[in-house]
Amino acid sequence: MSRIEALIAKHCPAGVAYRALNECAAYSDARIDASELDETNFVGVDNLLQNTAGKTDASYPPNTARLTAYEVGDILLGNIRPYLKKIWLASNCGGCSGDVLAIRIADAYRPELIPEFLYRLLASDVFFAYNMQHAKGAKMPRGSKEAILKYCIPVPPLEVQRGIVKVLDSFTELEAELEAELEAELEAELEAELEAELEAELEAELEAELEARRRQYEYYRDALLTFDERMSGASIRWATLGEICQVNRGRVMSKDYLREHAGSYPVYSSQTANDGVFGFIDTYDYDFESITWTTDGANAGSVFYHHNKKFSITNVCGLLRVLDGNQVSTKYLYYALRQITKRYVSDGMGNPKLMSNVMSQIKIPVPPLDEQARIVAILDKFDALVNDLSSGLPAEIKARRRQYEHYRDRLLTFREAA
Numbered sequence: 001m002s003r004i005e006a007l008i009a010k011h012c013p014a015g016v017a018y019r020a021l022n023e024c025a026a027y028s029d030a031r032i033d034a035s036e037l038d039e040t041n042f043v044g045v046d047n048l049l050q051n052t053a054g055k056t057d058a059s060y061p062p063n064t065a066r067l068t069a070y071e072v073g074d075i076l077l078g079n080i081r082p083y084l085k086k087i088w089l090a091s092n093c094g095g096c097s098g099d100v101l102a103i104r105i106a107d108a109y110r111p112e113l114i115p116e117f118l119y120r121l122l123a124s125d126v127f128f129a130y131n132m133q134h135a136k137g138a139k140m141p142r143g144s145k146e147a148i149l150k151y152c153i154p155v156p157p158l159e160v161q162r163g164i165v166k167v168l169d170s171f172t173e174l175e176a177e178l179e180a181e182l183e184a185e186l187e188a189e190l191e192a193e194l195e196a197e198l199e200a201e202l203e204a205e206l207e208a209e210l211e212a213r214r215r216q217y218e219y220y221r222d223a224l225l226t227f228d229e230r231m232s233g234a235s236i237r238w239a240t241l242g243e244i245c246q247v248n249r250g251r252v253m254s255k256d257y258l259r260e261h262a263g264s265y266p267v268y269s270s271q272t273a274n275d276g277v278f279g280f281i282d283t284y285d286y287d288f289e290s291i292t293w294t295t296d297g298a299n300a301g302s303v304f305y306h307h308n309k310k311f312s313i314t315n316v317c318g319l320l321r322v323l324d325g326n327q328v329s330t331k332y333l334y335y336a337l338r339q340i341t342k343r344y345v346s347d348g349m350g351n352p353k354l355m356s357n358v359m360s361q362i363k364i365p366v367p368p369l370d371e372q373a374r375i376v377a378i379l380d381k382f383d384a385l386v387n388d389l390s391s392g393l394p395a396e397i398k399a400r401r402r403q404y405e406h407y408r409d410r411l412l413t414f415r416e417a418a
Contacts, residue, residue: 004163011157016414022149024109025118026100034062040046043070043092046079048086048100052123055088067095070102073115075122077101079143082131083274089119101145102138117161120168121153124409133259133279138271154414161287236367242360244328246321249295249356250313255279270294270316272303284310289330295355304341306334308348312330318356331350336364336380 001210008016034042039057046056055076070076070094079085080099096102103122104115121127133146241247253267263282271278272294291307295318313319320337322330345354367375 007160007163011159015416016154016156018152018416019155021151021153024113025103025105027072028074028104029066030069031066034065034067036061039093043076043096043100045078045080045097045099048088050084052085052087068102069095075103075119077103081141082128082135082143085128086121089115112154114161119334151173156414236365238363239366241362241364244323246323247356247360248319250315250317252315265310267312268292268317269314276305285312291334293318295353304334304337305374306331318359328366329372329376331376332398346386
């Protein structure tokens with residue numbers, strides 16, 4: 001039996017009481033003058049960091065004379081685009097903009113609930129999924145202040161709360177140490193690779209190195225996937241997507257439908273944030289290797305995603321299923337479409353579109369299957385490298401985070417008292 005399990009068995013063997021957040025806490029109604037704030041204690045939504053990474057100093061002053069005041073122990077939550085997971089446990093007093101919610105434990109509940117434990121509950125993926133389900137707006141979703149306060153949280157005894165916080169803090173410290181070590185190793189490896197490949201001096205900043213790799217990736221991708229249409233014959237044949245694929249659109253699914261059928265299977269739509277995921281439902285429409293694309297509203301044209309799992313799509317998302325896998329590789333087609341389709345995107349009243357009828361007529365070069373496999377292998381390597389650099393987190397850090405999330409979710413899940 002772990003230490004936490006022993007604490008639960010000792011202090012709450014019959015289960016834990018769950019409370020709506022508005023029973024335990026409320027939004028701060030205190031005010032503070034902008035003149036009392038500087039870059040260290042003013043918190044705008046832009047200087048809250050994504051993925052629960054805390055905050056950084058503000059780069060601009062407040063634009064109003066009076067702001068919401070926060071104090072040590074308040075939980076500051078970014079209320080625009082909840083999927084960015086912006087949250088910070090305040091370690092000082094200050095003021096925040098209107099797009100940041102300052103959640104404060106009620107005086108009557110301070111003997112029963114510690115800020116560090118409440119922060120862990122609200123920094124969980126479960127809470128952010130709940131927040132997104134109740135968010136309003138499509139392009140710039142905003143969390144519902146009323147729904148947030150209705151979110152139910154477990155309130156175990158203080159001994160259990162402190163024990164859980166201690167365990168999760170130790171994981172966070174280990175993760176930070178490991179990330180710093182691996183980022184230093186990664187930067188050293190990048191310098192050696194780029195010196196050998198480019199035979200030139202490296203840029204001083206990692207962002208510049210990343211941009212160089214992205215340009216290199218796009219150059220090689222376009223070179224590998226550029227075929228002359230006159231090259232038809234034994235080596236290359238040209239076919240329309242309608243000839244080699246089943247082309248479908250999805251079905252209408254509203255946010256209300258997602259809330260009523262909440263589950264674990266992803267639904268893809270026209271959005272490009274969050275890897276195209278619109279939400280999750282309790283069933284799925286497709287279970288095969290395929291490609292989806294955003295038919296409507298992508299800022300720079302359509303965006304493609306490769307899938308090999310159970311999922312569904314909405315009516316503003318298209319689906320391609322290869323008819324004969326012995327002739328065309330789905331992964332090859334995924335890479336080819338990202339390069340070929342840009343010129344087919346129409347600008348309908350400032351809203352770029354790539355509709356199914358247009359997709360069906362697009363011609364695709366189809367080299368022999370072994371050549372498709374060679375192209376995919378090369379582009380997979382480039383893609384993996386660019387993605388690793390973009391996130392700054394090699395596989396070891398990702399594994400450590402998954403381990404942390406697993407333990408966090410276990411520690412924050414309780415049997416509800418009768």
